[in-house]
Amino acid sequence: MSILSPQALELNRLLKTQSETVYELLSAKGKAIYFPKMGILAQGSAAKGKEINATIGTAYEDDGKPMILPSIASKLLLDTKDAFPYAPSDGLKPLREKWMELTRAKNPTLGKTEISSPVVTCGVTHGLSMVGYLFADPNDQIILSDLYWENYDLVYSNAYGAELKFFNFFKNGLFDIESFGKTILSGPVGKKIILLNFPNNPSGYTPTRSAGKAIIQVLKEAAEAGNKLAVVLDDSYFGLFFEEDTMIESLFAELSQLHQNLLAIKVDGITKEEYAWGFRVGFISFGIKGGSKDLYRALEEKAAGAIRGNISNVAHPSQSLYLSSLKSESHQIEKEHNIAKIKERYLKVREVLASHGEYKNYFEALPFNSGYFMCIQLKDLNADKVWETLLNKYSTGVICYSEQKLFRIAFASTPARQIEKLFNNIYLACQDCSNL
Ligand SMILES: Cc1ncc(COP(=O)(O)O)c(C=O)c1O
Structure with a gap:
């Protein structure tokens, strides 16, 4: 350096x-x-509030408002000053x-x-x-x-x-x-x-x-x-x-x-x-x-x-x-609504895994309790083959980590009503591949 x-x-x-x-x-x-506190930024800030400010790299109208395109501004409910100029x-x-x-x-x-x-x-x-x-x-x-x-x-x-x-x-x-x-x-x-x-x-x-x-x-x-x-x-x-x-x-x-x-x-x-x-x-x-x-x-x-x-x-x-x-009264309630929805999917995954002991012949879940995802560990199967079968024969996509024989399942993005089918499809794809 x-x-x-x-x-x-x-x-x-x-x-x-x-x-x-x-x-x-x-x-x-x-x-x-x-x-950089000296240079452009410092001089720009020193000129703030002066009668003439010819320092700044943002175009302003004669009345001091940002010079904007109304066709962009009309799509926003924000005041133009809160959207168009640079943020620090x-x-x-x-x-x-x-x-x-x-x-x-x-x-x-x-x-x-x-x-x-x-x-x-x-x-x-x-x-x-x-x-x-x-x-x-x-x-x-x-x-x-x-x-x-x-x-x-x-x-x-x-x-x-x-x-x-x-x-x-x-x-x-x-x-x-x-x-x-x-x-x-x-x-x-x-x-x-x-x-x-x-x-x-x-x-x-x-x-x-x-x-x-x-x-x-x-x-x-x-x-x-x-x-x-x-x-x-x-x-x-x-x-x-x-x-x-x-x-x-x-x-x-x-x-x-x-x-x-x-x-x-x-x-x-x-x-x-x-x-x-x-x-x-x-x-x-x-x-x-x-x-x-x-x-x-x-x-x-x-x-x-x-x-x-x-x-x-x-x-x-x-x-x-x-x-x-954050000023909206419903903000926190809206967040809680989404968390509850993702939790419902999480609980559905738990329920499906608990009620299908046969899955253990082919895969088991790694520890999970939070977030968007969970992983299953495949046993003695070619993970890429299972993944391909799952995608092509059962129209189901998951993320495959071939080396570790893991599938990552994004329960946060899967409707609860599809979760049982998702795991069943994985089971069927495993079954298909174990018979090869
Ligand atoms: C663990 C982890 N860190 C960071 C990110 C990226 O977050 P952002 O989209 O805010 O860059 C992701 C997104 O998938 C993630 O899974």
């Missing part, structure tokens, strides 16, 4: 004095990035404040713990990518479960040259805490990046309360041993919990106050939580034990700089639309 800008150096100095851990966790790109690189301030308030409400364990303000990203994928930018150097290992969202390959390996290192997810129908511990605690003490996604894609698993405690204990041990940990929490499916003993708060709540050697990074968004897949609004929040306002401001600025250098800023209409939806 070439010589660092004075603004990056200043942020680094601040981070280093506030938290050696956070500074050490930064990648080379993360150390070099800064949010770190996101709309009221949206960030609201998301922070919601994060605290959904995770009461956070209490008044100081955490960063959420920085707005273009969906969760972009948030994860910005975390890679800030923390992952080429050949850094990222520790995660061996069942994972495949896009992590592109986000972390292709884009930043990081290496994914897996722990075994399940053992005897439970979270394999031994493998998790071994993977994290083995090897030399130093920087470690851990990526946890609960509810998990593809398995639909969220730790039970006791598994959650055990995970936290392992991370605590690793931090106490002197490791510097960046624990990334992909909370895309947060809130879709269907069983009593599931951990219903994000691990972020405890991890952000666990140890000075552990930086918790929560990446979440409105994509699944608010049923707004195409809106592309996500958030990155940081938390570390004893983290100060100055530390978080520096991290937020680094994140905003990375965003500025990648996509400049996130779509303004999406942010405003979601923000205004």
